[in-house]
Structures are given as structure tokens and as C-alpha cells.
Amino acid sequence: MPDSRSPRSVTDVLRAPRFWLAPIVVVSALMSLLAALYLGGILNPRESLNSYPIVLVNQDLGDVVESDGETQEQNFGNDIAEGLVAGIDADQIDLKQTGPAEAQQLLASGEAYGSIVIPSDFTKRALILARASVVAGDVDKPIITVNTNPRAGAFSVSLTQQIAETALSEVNSTVGSELTAQVESQLEGSDTVLSGASRLALAQPIDIITTAYDPLPDGTGGGLSAFYYALLLVLAGFTGATIVNALVDGLLGFTPTEFGPRVIYRGATRISRTGTLAVKWAIMLVVAAIVSALYLSISTSLGMPSPNSLGLYLYSAFAITAVGVTALSVMSVFGTAGLLINLIVFIVLALPSSGGTVPLEASPGIYSWLAQFEPMHQILLGTRAILYFHGRPDAGLLQAVTMTGVGLLIGLALGLVFTRVYDRKGLDRATAE
Template identity: 50%
Template sequence: MATTDSTSGMDPNARRLDRRSLLRMVASPVVVLTLLTTLLGIMYLDYVVDPEQNLHDFPIALVNQDVGETMGPPDQQRRVNFGDQVADGLSKAVPADKIDLRVLGITEAERQLQSGKVYGAIIIPSDFSKRLGILGVGSVVPGDIEQPMITLQTNPRMGAYASSIVIHVGDQAFPQVNKQVGEELTRQVQSQLTPPEGGQAPELSGATRIALASPLQLIVEQYHPLPNNTGQGLTAFFYALLLLLAGVIGSMTIHTMVDAALGFVPTEYGPWYVHFPPTPISRFKTLLIKWGVMILAGNVVSLIYLLVAKGLDMPIDDPFSLFVYGAFAIIAVGITGLSILAAIGSAGLLVNLILFIVLGLPSSGGTVPIEATPKYFGWLAHFEPMHQVFLAVRSILYFDANWAAGLARGFWMTLAGLIIGLVLGAVVTRYYDYKGLHRGSSARAAA
């Protein structure tokens, strides 16, 4: 084998470094690094700089349970439903281009909250009009009264940032709705005042008008709060990230170490340099060995992650499902990564980094909801591995491994990625072998 000894001079067979080679050696990594960091800057800053401006199709449920109330003097009674007015006011106050306000029944709203289909819910209670009527009467007749309440429920299992967006939407829309209901209630109360004979109805006092102008109270509460040690809903994201990293780093490590053991690349440990003679083995069989190592490593790493999480008191209701899916995700990512490396060589390191990490993290929806990022992130989320793994892990950790909450999509998309990786690796390496593009010394010399 050819080696270079800096103390005794250059090997006569070694290639000389001329000016053109030096320029290419310097320029190539600078260009690659420039392009990669430009992509990193765009992806990682664009999705977090202004989530409110990027908000689109953000799903929130609107539940109107109000049954209405009969109001007015005995001879002028009429049926009113303030809940309908509030629902209509909310629909107008909430920007339709940003918020997907879904008018649902309470049962369907709870189902969508439990399956992660909505980020929150606005609930108008069944006695809403009745309580407003009591407030109207109580404003002019002595007695104890309570403000009617509208409940704004957040879904903390969808992430702390998503909950803050729901609260922000409620805070923006509520004053307008409160004012609208207050004006209608004031007219209702004024019309019920009995005028003296031959006179006009008495005017409402200033204090009464103030009380009626803002009759509603907004109550914010969490739907199915998260237990402790969940990082306010971030443990699912970071656990999914760990699975992706294990697959990506595992594929790079296995690819390099197996190639070194087979003599296709040298191994250096500090000043020690080892380069074994190349092993006469086909590309396809080499890839099969790497896949086998990846399958073994995936199960070991998934078990380690599970034990570490349990050791840190992270709540895991279904550890078996988390272990099985974790191993499945690591193996799928690792096998696909190995196939890409087998297909395009060292350039596969960059491709794997971009595919699984650079594009995957901001489009995962784990920190900032997809609906609060630029729309092209939503397009990426349809196929990016990180998003699929995150949905599955979040379902296992926070939604009782509910298939409708993302586990089904995560499983099938992970399976699809695994199949793509297997087919890609098998087809490309078999083709290279068929063409005689072996990795022996003759191939290296020709290169």
C-alpha cells in the first residue's frame, strides 16, 4: 500500500499536489459549506422568526352548547340564543386565513382533542343565555349574580407553543365578542324596563351600563394536562430526534467501520494508521452486512433510550410500544442512510444530513406547529422522516398510543421509508456488481 512519511519524504508513487489541485481542494469544501449553511440559515430561521405571520389553517374547535332562553316582559317574551351570537361573532373575529375554526359538537370536539386533530377548543356552555338573562335582571334588581363564562381549552399534549397560540387567538377575539354581546344585552335590559304612566322608560345607571358592557368572562383551562417530567410537551420531540440521530449517526459509523474492517478505507487512531488488504466481497454482500449490524444496533440503542428515559422518571405508559417503534424507526433511518451511502459514496454523508436533519428538524412540528410555519414546511412534513417519527412518538407518549393521533401515519410512513431504503440499496449495489464496479485494488487504481 502507498503511504506518506512526513519525516523521510514523499512516496515516489504518490500524486503531487500542484496549484490546480490545491485550488480545487480549497474551493470545493468552501462551496459545499457555503451552500449547506445557506440552507441551514433559511430553514432554521424562517420557521421561527415570525410564527404569527406564518399562521395558516390552525385548527381550533368551536362548541356551542347553548340551548337559549326566553326573555322579555310577559306580553313581549321572545326566544334568544346568545350562544349563536357569540359563535357568529367568533367566526367573524377570528381571521379565516389563519385559523381553521371548526364548529363541532362536544363529543366530536373531545375526540379531536384526544387524537391531536385540534390544538384547542372554545366552549359555550348550555346555560349561557340563561346566565346572561340572570345577569341582565340582576343588574337592575338587587341580588347575587355571576358572570357567564366561555371556556377556552388548550391541548397541552400538542406542545407549549401551540397552547400559547390558542390563548393568543382567544385574547384577540374575546374583547370584540364581549363588546357585541354587551351591546345586545344592554338593549334587552333597556327594553324590559317598565316606563311610568305617560312617561319614558328610565335610563340605566352608569354602573349598570358598565356591568352590562362587558358581561362575559373567559376561562382558560388545559384539556387533559400533561404529567410532570414531560418538558411541557417537548420530550416527544427530543425522543424522536434521538431516534433520527441514532439512525443517521449509526449509518455513518457502521458504513465507515465495516468498510475499514473489509479493507476498503484506512483506519486512523491518532498517529496509528491501519489499512487492511481489500476483502474480495461484492457491494451487495457488503451492504447486507451493514444492514445486519444496523438491525442489531437499532434494537440495542432503542432499549438504551428507554432505560435512560425511565431512569430520568419520564412518564411512559406503554414502554413496549415505545421500544418496538423506536427500534423500527432507527433501523428504517439507518438502512436508508446506508443505502444512500452505498449508492453515491461519500456524498451520501451530506445527503443524509440534509434529508434527515437539516430539512427534518424545522418541518417536524415538534417545537413550532406546522400551521405556524411557512407553507413549504407543510409540504416537507408530508414525507420528511422526522415529522413521521415525531407523530408516532408523541402518540405513544401523550395519547395512549392512539393510532388516530399519529401512530398509524408514523408507522406506515416509517415502513414506506424502510422499503424505499431496502429497494434502493439492493437495486443499486446489484447493478454496480453486475457492471463489474467492484471495490478491489484494481478499481481503486483505475479511480
């Protein structure tokens, strides 16, 4: 229906406050939200710790010591375990005591960011160190091993090291004080004097060794390749849908097509909203299959290891399709405003809540809440499981496939329901004002 209103002059348009305020307010609000979310998630990870999962494995068998002519059992490993549990804030650190087999299972599936392992001969070595302080001979310090999990996240490696070092430094001093007291009690009444060097050795008796559990191979960006690959999939779906939407609308004559200074106005095609959306979905499906193959080819040619290329290709195509279909549905339902909605959902809120850079357990609680439904986090779990955890379902792949499928169904339902309602009400794009 032609617009009967007289055209407005440029002066009238420029004088309207809404013309200036609308873009300024929208952009300023969006950028402020972006800054608050991105900076808020990385500035103080230690202060934002919430149930950060670390495993404690105590294998110490203990030893027998003599005191005042009597023998008694001594187990420093149990003392250390109790001290760690008592000294760590349970709300911040989820310190789970397990056996070695379960600890490996949790690390291998990415459910734990690290482990603290007390070996079976810890007490024996500690007592030998105490005796060596007054008797000449070579001796090794007792060892506690801190295993980081680089496959669970690049940032988690340094964060796990900091947490473990802070907790074990107090343990080291406590064990040192106990060993020193034992040696001094045994030397009472004798002519032997504990030397200064021996006191220094006993004051910090534990040798803390940090090592990576199942280190990542070269070509993984230090554990960031999964995050960036997931980001590429989201961008392929979001950006791809935006481009498909604009090109198809232009070719169907609903919007003008511009090539530099040339503007082409085509007559609007007589096609329903539902039919238009179905065409866009079909194109997006083909785009997903092609882009997924291109991503795989480019990444492997650049040296990124791909132990399960078929699984990565299939899930990538599935993820791109889910994001693209949903983004197209949102634009079909909300029109131009759908572009802004998609930007907020798929980019602004998605990146900081993905858990790809800073673990969600080290981020403010709102990020964990967003991660429950934000597509970026689900796609990251899938790509990380395929690239780093041998495609294990319990490493996040099952959750990723399930949630990606749910997102796809929501996108299909959203688009079909609303476009059919619009068609039934006669809101034809070819004649709408």
C-alpha cells in the first residue's frame, strides 16, 4: 500500500531529537554492556572462585616411629589432607578426595582442573629427612605432585598452580615445624646440636613438583584452539545468517541491493513469510556443510591436530546450522531489531560466559547462569571434547550435542510459529507498509 503522507524534508528529519538519540543511546548501551561483561569476567578470577574442582589423592602408607621407647604410627599424608580440607574455603574450592583411578577419570574427562597427589612413601621420606638432619648421608625431600589439566582450559593451568601453591605453602611450614620438634625432642640430653642448615631444610621439607596431566600437543595454541574454533562456528552461524538474510531479501525484492553507487530495486516476489524463511534455512544448511569442511581443511593445513576429523566436521556443521537457523528465525520474527537481538545473544553475552578463556568456576555467578543456555558454551564443550578429550561423551560432547539440538528445535519452532501467524493475518511483506 503506497504511503499517502508527504515526504519529509532533510531538515525536518535532522531536527528530530530521536534521529540523533536512537543510534547514540543504542550503541552506548550495547558497548557499556560489552565492557562490563568482558572486563568483569577476567579482572579478579581468584576473588570469583566458586566450587573450583580440584582432586586430592592421598596414597601415603605412613610409617612407624619411636618415641620415649615406644613405637607409634605416623602418617603425615593424613595430616596434610586434613589440613588442606580445613584450610581451604569449601565455597571457593571443591576439593574432592579420591583414589588415583577416579582422579585420572576426572582429569581425563575435564571435570577437574587439577590434582594434588601425596605419594605412598611420603611419611617414610619425611622421617628419613628428619634423621638425616643429624646423621650424615644423602637424602631426598618428600614429594607432593600438583597435576594441572591444560586440556580443561589454558587459564586454569596457572590458576590451579596458584591455588595449590598457596595451600601447600602453609602445609609445608606445618610439616616442617612438626619434624623440627620431633628432632629436637630426640636430641634432648645429647651433645648433638641441630645445625642451621638442617633447620633450614626441616623448615620447608616438602618438594612440590608441578606437572601437566596429559599435555596438549603442538598446534593447539596452548589450549586455546578449542575456544577459537568454537568462536568460528558461532560466527559462521551468526554472520552467515545475517548475510543470507540480507542477500535473499534483496534478491526477492524486499530490500534494495546496493553495489557501490548503484542501487537495484527489484519488484517484491509473491512469496509468504514462511516460504521465505524456509528458503533461507535451506541455504544456511548448505552453507554450514561447506563452511564446516573449509574450517577443517584450513585448520589442519595450519597444523592443528584433529584426532577425530569426521566427528569435528559433523558437529561443526550441526552447530553452524543450529545457530544460523535460530538467527534467521529471530530476524524473521523481529525484523531489523532481530539483528541487535542476535548480536547480544550470540556474541555479547556468549563470549564471556563460554568458559573458554576463564573457567566459569572462576567467574562471577551470572556467567555460570548464562552458560546454561548460551550457545557458545555448549559449542565449546563439543569442540573441546572432540579436539582434546578423544570425543568422550562425559567430557561435554553429550551435553553439547543435546543442547545444540534443543537450540535448533527452538529456532525452528520460533520461526515456523510466528511466520505462519504473520501469514494468516495477511501481513504480506510485499504489501506491508
